[in-house]
Amino acid sequence: MKRKNINIRKDLLYVSMCCMVTYSLSAQENITVNKGGLYIKPNTVIATYFDFSNKGTGNVINDGEFYFYGDYNNEGLFSFTTNQRTGYVVFEGSNKTIQSISGDSPSMFYDVLFNKAGGAYSFDLTNDISSQGKVNLLNGVVLMNKEQGGAFIFLKGATHINTSDKSHVDGEVSKQGNDNFRYPIGNGGYYRYAQISAPAAEADHYTGEYFLKNSNPLYPHTNKAPGIELIDTQEYWAVEQKENTQGSVLLTLSWDERTTPSALLANEAKDLRIVRWDASQNLWVNEGGIINRADKTVTTPAVVNGFGIFTLAKLTPDMDTPTEIVIYNGVTPNGDGSNDYFIIDNIQRYPNNSVRIYNRWGREIFKTTNYDSNGNVFRGYSENSANFKDGEKLPTGTYYYILEYEYTDAETPRMIKKSGFLHLEND
Template sequence: MKKITYSISLAVSFLGCVVHAQNGEQNIVVNTGVMFVAPNETIATHFDFSNTENGKVVNDGTVLFFQNFNNDGQFSFSKQGKNAKSSTVVFRRHNQDEGIQVISGNAITEFFDLELSSKTPVVAFDLKNNMDVYGTLNFDEGILKIDESINPIHKSSYGMLTFQQGAQAFNTSDRSHAEGKVEKIGKEYFEYPIGDETYFRAASIGAPQDILDAIVAEYKLKDTPFFAERENKTGVVKEVNTNEYWKLEGNLKQDETVILSLTWDERTTLSAMMTNPESDLHIIRWDEKQQLWVDEGGVVDMSTRTVTTPTKIKDFGYFTLGTVKEDLILDGDVVIYNLVTPDGDGKNDYFIIDNIAKYPNNRVEIYNRWGVKVFETTNYDALGDGSTNVFRGYSEGKITVDRKKKLPSGTYYYILTYEYKDANGSRMIKKAANLHLETN
């Protein structure tokens, strides 16, 4: 094996960075010391790159990797000061070259902005490394397959893609997304760039409560054994989309409600459920304790092809789309009016739920579009005349934001649950949908 030592330039400093070449093998760049890329400077390597356990890379400029990448040391960027947002890394094949690019290593690799660009079909990038993104991930082209097998060294999966607080993904499509588990840390809205094979099937969450909250999402297509083990469903659930599901795993301190949105696609969603999606589609969840699929409700947006509902998550949950038996949803002649205009004119001055007083074992929760609870109470409108214990556009009840604070106009989400009794016994009825508030 022969070594070729890189020379130091104004753009890049190398201390201990060499190129190894061996007959019959591809050249490889090995960093055993310190490598610094200055802001506004660009370097590229057409060789494999390896950052050893003793290696340290600080990239405040732009680095392009055209071959395989391995990191066992420190690979990051300046996180403070004027250069904190100047770092970009690009994984790309040269010109029209194809072939899977392997991104591996036992140490966490930190990027600010990251771009993936490869014309290799199906799987373009094989992720066997834990990557953290702090800025943006541009899915320009190529599917990133995340290796979920366990690494015996650090006892977690070989591959993991994590978006830190404030980070986002864009340019996702059927040709470019992540296949496997994607983690989001932070308390802002996030759309997971996930799919399976050549199908991009997004899921999004509203803002969790804590900046350190972490939620992992994964999408699975055509997992027949999974649904074979989960056939039971509540009486209100008519049909389950057994073609696909999303798994959400939470590292949360307690049960927390987030606004969950799932998408439908005629290519993957059961055709029988597509007759009238605007009125039929709901999000359903596998209840691990009851061992059956339960209705989580849903607000359908035809323009974005999404179904949205507030749902609780702490440890994990399986979600998919389903249809429900409309005649069972609101037993007991309960009627919900989803417009609140508290202007004192006697019309819709509060959130009206007709006949709810007949069912005192009830709970009403209201959330804003980011998943923050603004209202919660039990035994809603006990007298049935709106005089007490109702939502009037203010933060009241067992709430998580300022008490008695007037809420801004906009779209909110409500969850109503109540106990209904008849000759067949009692059951809990649940309804979740949108609520429009006009306080101007």
């Protein structure tokens, strides 16, 4: 009699069976098969060394720990008990060069660990998997094969740890929920994240993917708005808003001297910005950007309707910074006559202007046109915002501004866009 391929690593394994549902494990042809109902209780650990197949009639509820050392295929139900936080799945693939994670039915995990050293990638993902807890990308690159049905979804509250060049997702990653999120994405052996601030709604859904390749063949760099001097020729990102998602978020892209052209980082990256391919205009447009040299990031308040293809670019020096405009980014509305409102010196010279201010979650809290023309200045209260009541006092903290104004140079008008941090002390 052949030995069943199941290793009980603690003393409890509870198999739930009811009515005509059956549960079976088979070591024939080096495969572990589940055809019925399997419930793994908390504090129970099981493992399968051979390939695992959860058939269409299979129903696995994992509130314990399940280790997979061979390939994984799910055609039935694989999930955990709602509100239970003990479910843990481990993919180690010790007997495979590349561990396959496949199947036509979605798999829902709470915590999951990927731990397998390999070559270009260690895991081939063609299953739709999601996590509500912690994704530990300890070792091995996950190739997310979207064309063959793969999906890697982080649900509300889900996070990832240990992400690096040797452990990330090569392909599209989805994020659902109203959390800040840094996409654990990369390509070509490099971890090159993009990040979004918290969306407005829990149901909001954004995807992110990184490409270590020149965007020029698909999105010609000769088609660019005035002021864009040089576009990244080695990498780009796709950050998309999925159906039924509305609102806006802050978008952050990172730079890395190993992948980002050195010409873009000249002058301490002062002229580095985020640019977006505008499909309606067939043109690269400047989305602005706030430089954080310590983190090697550029952040811009990005309008959701403008999501799609992004990359980094260098602006023509001083193209977006006429010297007569001076912005004071500290606001202390305490009535002492100093910085009681958001001061933009000489903005009155350019009445065709707009000012928008966002909180740290990317939600617009103030907007106006023809700034400082009739007392319409930002004093630490919301105004003309769909997210807050007019006149609502805003908390102390860091905000972001976008200033756009029409500037005429040698009788040629053009729109200037500036963005940056704004600190509010609102006692």
